Amino acid sequence: MSLCAVDAAPLAAGTARAPVLRGLSLSVEAGEAVAVIGPSGAGKTTLLQLLACALRPLAGQYELDGSSPWRLGSGDLRALRGRLFLAPQVPPLPPRQRVVTAVLAGCLPGWSFTRSLRSLLYPVDIGAAHAALAAFDLEDKLFERVDRLSGGERQRVGLARAWVSPAKLWLLDEPLSALDPMRTSLVAQALVQEARRRGVTLLASLHHVEMALAHFPRIIGLRQGQVLFDLPAAEVTPALLAQLYAQHELELASGQMPEQALLAQPPLPQMVCR
Numbered sequence: 001m002s003l004c005a006v007d008a009a010p011l012a013a014g015t016a017r018a019p020v021l022r023g024l025s026l027s028v029e030a031g032e033a034v035a036v037i038g039p040s041g042a043g044k045t046t047l048l049q050l051l052a053c054a055l056r057p058l059a060g061q062y063e064l065d066g067s068s069p070w071r072l073g074s075g076d077l078r079a080l081r082g083r084l085f086l087a088p089q090v091p092p093l094p095p096r097q098r099v100v101t102a103v104l105a106g107c108l109p110g111w112s113f114t115r116s117l118r119s120l121l122y123p124v125d126i127g128a129a130h131a132a133l134a135a136f137d138l139e140d141k142l143f144e145r146v147d148r149l150s151g152g153e154r155q156r157v158g159l160a161r162a163w164v165s166p167a168k169l170w171l172l173d174e175p176l177s178a179l180d181p182m183r184t185s186l187v188a189q190a191l192v193q194e195a196r197r198r199g200v201t202l203l204a205s206l207h208h209v210e211m212a213l214a215h216f217p218r219i220i221g222l223r224q225g226q227v228l229f230d231l232p233a234a235e236v237t238p239a240l241l242a243q244l245y246a247q248h249e250l251e252l253a254s255g256q257m258p259e260q261a262l263l264a265q266p267p268l269p270q271m272v273c274r
């Protein structure tokens with residue numbers, strides 16, 4: 001996939017639509033695992049929504065699988081969306097649904113209408129849901145109701161959905177944000193390893209900088225809607241991180257988002273690439 005000089009505004013940004021991503025260019029090869037880091041408000045979610053074809057660029061060019069999604073007809077665009085999976089930070093899970101059904105919703109793009117309908121009445125692939133939940137240490141919740149899960153458990157159900165999906169592109173928005181410290185590393189490792197095993201392209205936005213550096217081979221530092229650096233993890237220095245999080249130091253240190261840190265924005269330094 002590639003973005004060339006793209007401007008984009010967030011979903012539901014109203015009529016003003018001031019761009020959040022400004023002149024952003026990058027390309028990602030099939031099968032890469034990339035972490036997108038940067039301070040709160042940098043545009044990470046907007047970038048993932050853009051890549052998921054959930055929002056249309058205001059300017060510039062987005063190409064996915066060799067074609068421009070927004071030039072496709074509605075049927076082809078729907079089929080393309082079925083080949084990617086966007087996992088929002090808070091997964092949209094119907095509260096009264098059983099976990100098994102919620103997980104199997106990830107299979108829907110690959111299923112016929114009849115199979116999808118049958119699965120709503122009785123889950124048709126309980127084994128797949130069990131295996132996906134087991135990858136996140138949650139198999140004991142297979143038949144639990146979604147509204148009886150903790151926030152971290154719901155987040156893992158959302159990731160299990162990606163796991164069962166036929167998608168070749170996983171776009172994960174802060175997949176570790178609700179997890180306890182013991183689990184963040186296990187989940188990050190599981191996602192990167194499984195994506196590599198399947199040849200799935202993985203982009204994840206992360207506030208856990210140390211997890212990004214430990215598990216993802218490539219790191220994109222996003223600040224004020226622009227790429228500050230795009231480097232192999234081993235080349236991301238403390239000085240670059242300090243630039244990326246200037247005025248947001250507490251966020252870098254703890255994954256927190258201090259109110260004061262959001263107030264001042266220094267001018268952008270030059271972009272650094274390999």
Ligand SMILES: Nc1ncnc2c1ncn2[C@@H]1O[C@H](COP(=O)(O)OP(=O)(O)OP(=O)(O)O)[C@@H](O)[C@H]1O
Nearest residue numbers: 010011012013020039040041042043044045046047
């Ligand atoms: N629906 C919206 N309407 C208007 N502005 C929005 C909307 N969603 C996001 N924004 C603004 O767009 C900017 C980028 O938001 P985005 O969610 O992409 O950042 P982010 O890097 O993912 O932040 P965080 O790490 O806090 O999730 C922010 O300044 C935010 O206030």
